[in-house]
Amino acid sequence: xxxxxxxxxxxxxxxxxxxxxxxxxxxxxxxxxxxxxxxxxxxxxxxxxxxxxxxxxxxxxxxxxxxxxxxxxxxxxxxxxxxxxxxxxxxxxxxxxxxxxxxxxxxxxxxxxxxxxxxxxxxxxxxxxxxxxxxxxxxxxxxxxxxxxxxxxxxxxxxxxxxxxxxxxxxxxxxxxxxxxxxxxxxxxxxxxxxxxxxxxxxxxxxxxxxxxxxxxxxxxxxxxxxxxxxxxxxxxxxxxxxxxxxxxxxxxxxxxxxxxxxxxxxxxxxxxxxxxxxxxxxxxxxxxxxxxxxxxxxxxxxxxxxxxxxxxxxxxxxxxxxxxxxxxxxxxxxxxxxxxxxxxxx
Amino acid sequence: xxxxxxxxxxxxxxxxxxxxxxxxxxxxxxxxxxxxxxxxxxxxxxxxxxxxxxxxxxxxxxxxxxxxxxxxxxxxxxxxxxxxxxxxxxxxxxxxxxxxxxxxxxxxxxxxxxxxxxxxxxxxxxxxxxxxxxxxxxxxxxxxxxxxxxxxxxxxxxxxxxxxxxxxxxxxxxxxxxxxxxxxxxxxxxxxxxxxxxxxxxxxxxxxxxxxxxxxxxxxxxxxxxxxxxxxxxxxxxxxxxxxxxxxxxxxxxxxxxxxxxxxxxxxxxxxxxxxxxxxxxxxxxxxxxxxxxxxxxxxxxxxxxxxxxxxxxxxxxxxxxxxxxxxxxxxxxxxxxxxxxxxxxxxxxxxxxxxxxxxxxxxxxxxxxxxxxxxxxxxxxxxxxxxxxxxxxxxxxxxxxxxxxxxxxxxxxxxxx
Numbered sequence: 001x002x003x004x005x006x007x008x009x010x011x012x013x014x015x016x017x018x019x020x021x022x023x024x025x026x027x028x029x030x031x032x033x034x035x036x037x038x039x040x041x042x043x044x045x046x047x048x049x050x051x052x053x054x055x056x057x058x059x060x061x062x063x064x065x066x067x068x069x070x071x072x073x074x075x076x077x078x079x080x081x082x083x084x085x086x087x088x089x090x091x092x093x094x095x096x097x098x099x100x101x102x103x104x105x106x107x108x109x110x111x112x113x114x115x116x117x118x119x120x121x122x123x124x125x126x127x128x129x130x131x132x133x134x135x136x137x138x139x140x141x142x143x144x145x146x147x148x149x150x151x152x153x154x155x156x157x158x159x160x161x162x163x164x165x166x167x168x169x170x171x172x173x174x175x176x177x178x179x180x181x182x183x184x185x186x187x188x189x190x191x192x193x194x195x196x197x198x199x200x201x202x203x204x205x206x207x208x209x210x211x212x213x214x215x216x217x218x219x220x221x222x223x224x225x226x227x228x229x230x231x232x233x234x235x236x237x238x239x240x241x242x243x244x245x246x247x248x249x250x251x252x253x254x255x256x257x258x259x260x261x262x263x264x265x266x267x268x269x270x271x272x273x274x275x276x277x278x279x280x281x282x283x284x285x286x287x288x289x290x291x292x293x294x295x296x297x298x299x300x301x302x303x304x305x306x307x308x309x310x311x312x313x314x315x316x317x318x319x320x321x322x323x324x325x326x327x328x329x330x331x332x333x334x335x336x337x338x339x340x341x342x343x344x345x346x347x
Numbered sequence: 348x349x350x351x352x353x354x355x356x357x358x359x360x361x362x363x364x365x366x367x368x369x370x371x372x373x374x375x376x377x378x379x380x381x382x383x384x385x386x387x388x389x390x391x392x393x394x395x396x397x398x399x400x401x402x403x404x405x406x407x408x409x410x411x412x413x414x415x416x417x418x419x420x421x422x423x424x425x426x427x428x429x430x431x432x433x434x435x436x437x438x439x440x441x442x443x444x445x446x447x448x449x450x451x452x453x454x455x456x457x458x459x460x461x462x463x464x465x466x467x468x469x470x471x472x473x474x475x476x477x478x479x480x481x482x483x484x485x486x487x488x489x490x491x492x493x494x495x496x497x498x499x500x501x502x503x504x505x506x507x508x509x510x511x512x513x514x515x516x517x518x519x520x521x522x523x524x525x526x527x528x529x530x531x532x533x534x535x536x537x538x539x540x541x542x543x544x545x546x547x548x549x550x551x552x553x554x555x556x557x558x559x560x561x562x563x564x565x566x567x568x569x570x571x572x573x574x575x576x577x578x579x580x581x582x583x584x585x586x587x588x589x590x591x592x593x594x595x596x597x598x599x600x601x602x603x604x605x606x607x608x609x610x611x612x613x614x615x616x617x618x619x620x621x622x623x624x625x626x627x628x629x630x631x632x633x634x635x636x637x638x639x640x641x642x643x644x645x646x647x648x649x650x651x652x653x654x655x656x657x658x659x660x661x662x663x664x665x666x667x668x669x670x671x672x673x674x675x676x677x678x679x680x681x682x683x684x685x686x687x688x689x690x691x692x693x694x695x696x697x698x699x700x701x702x703x704x705x706x707x708x709x710x711x712x713x714x715x716x717x718x719x720x721x722x723x724x725x726x727x728x729x730x731x732x733x734x735x736x737x738x739x740x741x742x743x744x745x746x747x748x749x750x751x752x753x754x755x756x757x758x759x760x761x762x763x764x765x
Contacts, residue, residue, distance in 0.1 A: 279655075280655035280656075280658065281655065281658045281659075284655070284658050284659060285658075285659055287620075288440055288619055288659065291439075291440045291619075291620070291622075292439050292440065295438045295439055295440070295622060296438075315659065319658070322646070323646075327644040327645070327646050327647070329664075332644070332645070332662055332664070335662065336661055336662050336663075339659045339660065339661050340661060342659055343439070343442055343659065343661075344436070344439075345431055345434070345435065345442060345661065346431075346434045347427070347430040347431060347434060
């Protein structure tokens with residue numbers, strides 16, 4: 001019991017007024033010399049507010065445990081019962097702290113339920129204590145943080161009121177992280193990492209330059225969002241890494257505009273998307289059409305004429321769709337229709 | 348419901364299949380239209396062995412043995428193909444048709460239907476039953492005498508020549524060679540000799556069988572445009588020609604399909620630089636090498652090379668049974684007393700079958716019904732289990748291939764369709 005009293009003291013659950021010695025019978029007091037007075041005193045039953053009812057409900061009883069007598073103190077009601085609905089939460093959890101079931105007035109259950117039962121309650125629930133919680137980062141708390149930091153900030157420029165304008169004027173985004181920890185040193189090696197993000201649509205690149213740049217950067221380019229991300233950490237200082245990332249961007253840009261001699265050897269396997277011109281498909285289609293025309297004794301049909309005809313264009317589009325977008329039912333049926341028209345097949 | 352039951356029961360009276368004469372068979376078959384969709388037509392057994400010495404799916408062959416008749420269901424993809432063939436212009440280069448679909452949906456049966464139609468119409472049918480057989484499990488690989496880089500497959504070539512000869516006797520007599528061919532140092536076939544001699548040379552001298560096949564294909568290709576005969580090239584599992592092979596040379600290096608004489612010649616045949624016929628092919632994942640089991644679309648199975656070679660082709664999708672076709676199949680099995688269950692003829696049985704039937708793919712029926720049969724036998728007392736059991740008294744313990752074989756359950760129209 002003494003231990004329990006001590007724990008409650010440490011957790012700061014002291015409930016207000018000290019237990020007045022008059023509440024305890026003198027006989028009890030005399031018979032329990034081992035228990036420290038302050039422990040008992042701190043373990044006061046009733047807050048000053050509730051008055052006289054509390055102490056009667058929580059009278060200490062005496063139990064003999066081995067040789068020493070111990071007080072069996074019934075548990076104090078948790079602090080949650082005394083919390084007002086509109087209290088200032090950021091004073092309950094001002095910093096990151098473990099989950100305290102008696103301080104959080106929420107009926108949370110967590111854990112694997114017993115068979116046919118419910119998850120265990122929050123009291124004494126190790127699962128809730130183990131996990132990180134963000135009780136210290138509620139919106140009002142964050143507002144207070146912002147208000148505190150405001151003194152160190154400058155005004156946001158009023159002209160940049162939308163995302164598109166920000167992107168238009170400041171296409172390059174630099175991300176750096178600062179680390180603060182309690183310790184003897186303010187240095188953190190992780191602070192030198194610099195991430196540069198830029199959208200390729202904001203760079204002046206033509207078709208060849210864009211394809212070359214994407215091939216040069218490889219994994220750093222995201223197709224869906226059209227964002228190039230360069231992360232540098234090879235230099236010891238942040239400023240050096242920033243300069244390096246800007247240098248990389250410059251070099252990439254200029255290199256992608258150049259065309260080397262060996263780029264003419266780009267083969268079909270290197271192509272990013274299917275190009276119908278000069279492909280097998282075009283060759284086959286033209287050969288077939290020429291043979292058809294020859295069989296009908298229609299001569300003097302040039303390749304350009306054939307290529308410009310409606311059926312061939314239709315066929316071309318369907319093949320490109322089939323190759324680039326993959327095979328779907330609609331793609332295949334479109335291809336079928338275009339081939340039927342090309343070869344003039346009637347059902 | 349009782350009415351329905353009675354109707355179905357009445358229709359279960361065994362109807363003797365009226366065998367029409369050959370001429371009406373021919374005429375009627377040419378008139379297969381959409382009305383006949385879902386219904387069966389009968390192929391006389393003598394004709395079956397003549398037209399299909401090879402090429403029928405295994406399950407269908409078993410079914411023919413079981414029921415002592417060959418019934419092919421008329422389905423939409425086949426009707427579509429037949430319509431294209433009827434309306435095609437034979438002075439234009441040969442059009443390539445590629446039948447594709449998921450596993451067990453009836454692609455090979457569609458091809459067989461087309462082959463049967465064309466042979467009835469008097470075409471010369473070049474039917475390669477399964478191109479996958481030419482790129483795997485080949486015991487003997489000889490270096491080709493014609494081209495040192497290529498490899499011959501005498502066994503496969505001779506088997507195919509034998510079957511080809513059985514189905515196209517009269518053409519082999521009529522068509523003459525246009526060139527002199529030397530087989531080794533001493534033997535040769537003169538110009539103007541019937542092609543039969545080329546085939547017999549291939550069968551007699553197995554070493555030169557692959558070259559005989561090559562000569563045959565070349566001759567047919569060159570002479571088809573004249574118009575004396577129509578040529579149908581039917582290849583099942585065409586994706587084997589552009590895939591990989593599991594064969595190895597003597598030094599254990601892998602063999603590319605194009606290094607095989609048979610494959611090389613067949614690829615040339617599938618080009619559309621000849622006229623006077625058509626090319627109907629099927630894609631097949633079963634039996635294919637190094638292809639995932641979920642692949643069934645043309646590009647997935649043919650790969651880039653195959654697609655470029657066959658392009659432009661007409662893709663023909665083959666779906667699973669429609670409800671009407673399923674009814675037809677089910678009714679046929681009932682009629683033939685293959686499905687036997689006291690509840691099988693009532694609504695309970697039918698509904699039970701329908702519940703699982705519409706998802707059942709043609710050739711997967713066997714496994715499913717097998718399982719159901721065993722389940723039923725163990726749950727004999729369960730009244731709710733109203734699914735017909737498979738008769739274990741039949742010659743086979745599982746039902747034959749369901750694709751293509753049933754007459755529709757419709758009491759008013761005649762059971763048998765020709």
